[in-house]
Amino acid sequence: xxxxxxRRVDVLVVGAGPAxxxxxAxxxxxxxxxxxxxxxxxxxxxIPRHCAHGGFGTRRTGDLGGPAYALHCAAEATMAGATLxxxxxxxxxxxxxTLDATGPGGLERITARAVVLATGARERPxxxxxVPGTRPTGVYTTGELQQAVHLHHQHVGTxxxxxxxxxxxxxxxxxxxxxxxxxxxxxxxxxxRPFAAVRQAGGAPLLTRTTVTALTGRxxxxxxxxxxEYGRTTTLACDTVVFTADWIPDHELARRGGxxxxxxxxxxxxxxxxxxxxxxxxxxxxxxHGGESAATAAREGRAVTGPVLRHLATGAWPAGGPPLTxxxxxxxxxxxxxxxxxxxFLLRTGRRLTAPLLVVSQDGTPLxxxxxxxxxxxxxxxxLTAAWLERVAPDGGAVCLRIA
Amino acid sequence: MVAxxxxxxxxxxxxxxxxxxxxxxxxxxxxxxxAIARExxxxxxRTALVEATDDIANGTSKANTAILHTGFDAVPGTxxxxxxxxxxxxxxxxxxxxxxxxxxxGALLVAWDREQLDALPGLLAKAERNxxxxxxxxxxxxxAAREPHLGPGALGALEIPDEAVICPWTxxxxxxxxxxxxxxxxxxxxxxxxxxxxxxxxxxxxxxxxLRSRLLINAAGxxxxxxxxxxxxxxxxxRPRRGQLIVFDKLARDLVHHILLPVPTAAGKGVLVxxxxxxxxxxxxxxxxxxxxxxxESTAEGLALLREKGRRVLPRLLDEEVTxxxxxxxxxxxxxxxxxxxxxxxGLITVGGIRSTGLTASMAIAAYVVSxxxxxxxxxxxxxxxxxxxxxxxxxxxxxxxxxxxxxARDPAHGTVVCHCERVTEGExxxxxxxxxxxRSAEGLARRTRAGNGRCQGFHCGAALRARIEEARP
Ligand SMILES: Cc1cc2nc3c(=O)[nH]c(=O)nc-3n(C[C@H](O)[C@H](O)[C@H](O)COP(=O)(O)OP(=O)(O)OC[C@H]3O[C@@H](n4cnc5c(N)ncnc54)[C@H](O)[C@@H]3O)c2cc1C
Ligand SMILES: Cc1cc2nc3c(=O)[nH]c(=O)nc-3n(C[C@H](O)[C@H](O)[C@H](O)COP(=O)(O)OP(=O)(O)OC[C@H]3O[C@@H](n4cnc5c(N)ncnc54)[C@H](O)[C@@H]3O)c2cc1C
Numbered sequence: 001x002x003x004x005x006x007r008r009v010d011v012l013v014v015g016a017g018p019a020x021x022x023x024x025a026x027x028x029x030x031x032x033x034x035x036x037x038x039x040x041x042x043x044x045x046x047i048p049r050h051c052a053h054g055g056f057g058t059r060r061t062g063d064l065g066g067p068a069y070a071l072h073c074a075a076e077a078t079m080a081g082a083t084l085x086x087x088x089x090x091x092x093x094x095x096x097x098t099l100d101a102t103g104p105g106g107l108e109r110i111t112a113r114a115v116v117l118a119t120g121a122r123e124r125p126x127x128x129x130x131v132p133g134t135r136p137t138g139v140y141t142t143g144e145l146q147q148a149v150h151l152h153h154q155h156v157g158t159x160x161x162x163x164x165x166x167x168x169x170x171x172x173x174x175x176x177x178x179x180x181x182x183x184x185x186x187x188x189x190x191x192x193r194p195f196a197a198v199r200q201a202g203g204a205p206l207l208t209r210t211t212v213t214a215l216t217g218r219x220x221x222x223x224x225x226x227x228x229e230y231g232r233t234t235t236l237a238c239d240t241v242v243f244t245a246d247w248i249p250d251h252e253l254a255r256r257g258g259x260x261x262x263x264x265x266x267x268x269x270x271x272x273x274x275x276x277x278x279x280x281x282x283x284x285x286x287x288x289h290g291g292e293s294a295a296t297a298a299r300e301g302r303a304v305t306g307p308v309l310r311h312l313a314t315g316a317w318p319a320g321g322p323p324l325t326x327x328x329x330x331x332x333x334x335x336x337x338x339x340x341x342x343x344x345f346l347l348r349t350g351r352r353l354t355a356p357l358l359v360v361s362q363d364g365t366p367l368x369x370x371x372x373x374x375x376x377x378x379x380x381x382x383x384l385t386a387a388w389l390e391r392v393a394p395d396g397g398a399v400c401l402r403i404a
Numbered sequence: 405m406v407a408x409x410x411x412x413x414x415x416x417x418x419x420x421x422x423x424x425x426x427x428x429x430x431x432x433x434x435x436x437x438x439a440i441a442r443e444x445x446x447x448x449x450r451t452a453l454v455e456a457t458d459d460i461a462n463g464t465s466k467a468n469t470a471i472l473h474t475g476f477d478a479v480p481g482t483x484x485x486x487x488x489x490x491x492x493x494x495x496x497x498x499x500x501x502x503x504x505x506x507x508x509x510g511a512l513l514v515a516w517d518r519e520q521l522d523a524l525p526g527l528l529a530k531a532e533r534n535x536x537x538x539x540x541x542x543x544x545x546x547x548a549a550r551e552p553h554l555g556p557g558a559l560g561a562l563e564i565p566d567e568a569v570i571c572p573w574t575x576x577x578x579x580x581x582x583x584x585x586x587x588x589x590x591x592x593x594x595x596x597x598x599x600x601x602x603x604x605x606x607x608x609x610x611x612x613x614x615l616r617s618r619l620l621i622n623a624a625g626x627x628x629x630x631x632x633x634x635x636x637x638x639x640x641x642x643r644p645r646r647g648q649l650i651v652f653d654k655l656a657r658d659l660v661h662h663i664l665l666p667v668p669t670a671a672g673k674g675v676l677v678x679x680x681x682x683x684x685x686x687x688x689x690x691x692x693x694x695x696x697x698x699x700x701e702s703t704a705e706g707l708a709l710l711r712e713k714g715r716r717v718l719p720r721l722l723d724e725e726v727t728x729x730x731x732x733x734x735x736x737x738x739x740x741x742x743x744x745x746x747x748x749x750x751g752l753i754t755v756g757g758i759r760s761t762g763l764t765a766s767m768a769i770a771a772y773v774v775s776x777x778x779x780x781x782x783x784x785x786x787x788x789x790x791x792x793x794x795x796x797x798x799x800x801x802x803x804x805x806x807x808x809x810x811x812x813a814r815d816p817a818h819g820t821v822v823c824h825c826e827r828v829t830e831g832e833x834x835x836x837x838x839x840x841x842x843x844r845s846a847e848g849l850a851r852r853t854r855a856g857n858g859r860c861q862g863f864h865c866g867a868a869l870r871a872r873i874e875e876a877r878p
Binding site for chain 2: 004087104105107126137140141148218
């Protein structure tokens, strides 16, 4: 029979990445007595633990490498007074704000007055992208590649192809270079960028408008078959391929808890105060929208502090507002429920937009029109201020965002 | 009780033993070969099991649909019909004793048009002729009540309550473990390249030297025809029939309650949707006749076809994430039955054509093959009982270590989760490496523990798992 140690805390944070740690640091610093962060890995810090490159940090810390940033985030949380427990996995729900956890110390059942989910996101692996072909060794995501090289110092291969052109693809190329792997090419379905001011990845060509149609080789990868939009096909000889980006939130816990997902982000639907549809349950970080920067995740972690404090003080949970929806080429918006709170929205597009005119409307009534002064590429998000939010009718229909 | 001995398992780089000839050598350590080896282990015989690859169950046996069939739709009177029926009973009992995960979910054959609906009573009658009296017809309303997420247009169904899903990896691993513990020699990385039969003794030329044996059992699956030909026998040709499958995320599991079978047509059994004992949902298989016995790759056409069929059966399934894609090759021989034959003049029993029911029938095939030994010229002696075995539970429905408070209290390594998607603990991984047949590869570790098989496919734990494999390498 299972016997679980039952406990109560004020706030339970699930996941000690930049988002969860920032939330815990903020809440503990604001005087919440019992803030506990559970992290299933042995080390706190989330993804930055294995990002050996720089580019992390805050204005105060200056530029930090990923592992140093991970340590910094964890130290901020513990110094503020939060309890950080690693090697403990949250496995499911036993009630609305009651979670079950497993660790070497046994099984627990923890009830919190507020729960903050910060479980992050992962890159879709090859199978989830339905790339046909053999099932050889030598197939990675950036996350696995970075751990193989930076944490375990494993031999990777000799010639690699990187799939994708988001920033994380450049991180993959860097890691391959560190590991002494020759980069054969990068491949993306997107068209070339207008003024290719793109950082070159070790001189390897970027094949644009190109899709991966199959992997070949057994037991080791021997090639990546690709097809250009105009029909030309070729096989890139390589023994390693890295599938980058194509993010999917790690939303298992959210879904098991019955939180409705946003159809665009596949993260929990949430309002500008990071409230999900479930009273007392907040969500922050890449769980909400897939791969954004660590700075964005940490900003969301800090921003949830106020709403959590208000909830702890009043117990109030204002009824959720109407959903915010997007039409193609827009892919998603986050937050994606109307509600109190300000801040900004993040949006992503599936194809490049040049000086797009964004139109926000509800039930046919325009709420906001704004032309962006720049062009936005696919694969990285752009921000929109929340000034129009107060014009949304709380009991009206869905709010639509589109490009005019 | 058959006395336990120190296991003899050899692999690449190690010499083959040069003792007296074996009484029996089984070629091929798939689910069929391991089941036969286990059955032989009960007898006072010197037995060897030789396998070309670095692990047991590394061929078709690792890549199937994992259904413990009742054989309700078998062609009555065939050897296959009989062995599937007996095998299902034997394996269900063995699984319960040994801890092999089985979920008795039952099957529904769903009719999507008039013609299929009209075919159901005939299938019911066939099931009854095959001895399955629990089968019954459901109307459209009851079908929808049983499976609320079915696509529109289901007109009715035939229910086969005894169909179950089983763990395809624990089954052959249990057979091989018991066989090896009872004294069967297992030689891995040991492809049989040539055979000579003189004076009642076979000489096997393998990739690692020679072995001698009085009797041979050819359980080489897709290559059973090639092995027969090494002895000058040419009675059938194996033509692979590829089956591609898509594994959906565990979050899809609640969408389906039974094995959902299509109504069989002339074109074959068709594409099914089934839960797995690991808590996922399978969609497949395709049926493609191909020529290459190594062509286990998936194709864009195959995956598109599966998705189209799946969308009809369970539309919401297609909204879920895909966890894995794989393909297996059925050993088709142009005959709708097994080809199990004793060749006394050649000191051989051929176990061929075990196409699409071999997992279910494995124990009955083994018993049948051993019953042919006298005919093949070998007295097997009196059988004994094998020492009982309990396998680690990989099934979602049984208790998993990460949820077992008492186990974690005794052994805290079971409280440390290493593979997060499948919730595989440090303790389970440690135990797999310390087992009678430890894994040699990431794939082998996955088949013993599920580690690395989950939705992230290694994003989170792949590198850490590889580190364990590298550490364990001798
Ligand atoms: C390969 C890669 C390279 C990147 N490079 C950069 C870069 O150079 N610069 C940059 O700014 N950003 C980079 N990013 C993005 C950055 O890492 C993320 O934005 C950031 O880590 C997101 O923080 P998070 O807290 O939302 O999620 P994560 O960092 O993913 O943290 C989530 C944490 O939750 C834990 N967790 C999940 N489920 C459970 C559970 N059930 N129980 C307990 N714990 C759980 C996880 O173990 C994990 O530690 C990169 C991302 C990747 C994948
Ligand atoms: C898509 C698909 C779905 C299926 N679904 C089901 C199902 O739901 N239920 C069910 O009961 N059955 C199912 N089956 C059938 C089942 O998987 C097979 O019948 C069974 O695995 C056959 O086992 P085997 O031991 O004969 O062959 P294999 O597993 O192929 O084993 C043969 C072994 O022989 C070895 N070998 C070959 N040549 C040599 C040599 N010269 N020297 C040494 N070793 C050699 C090979 O390496 C291999 O390991 C399915 C099959 C497929 C393909």
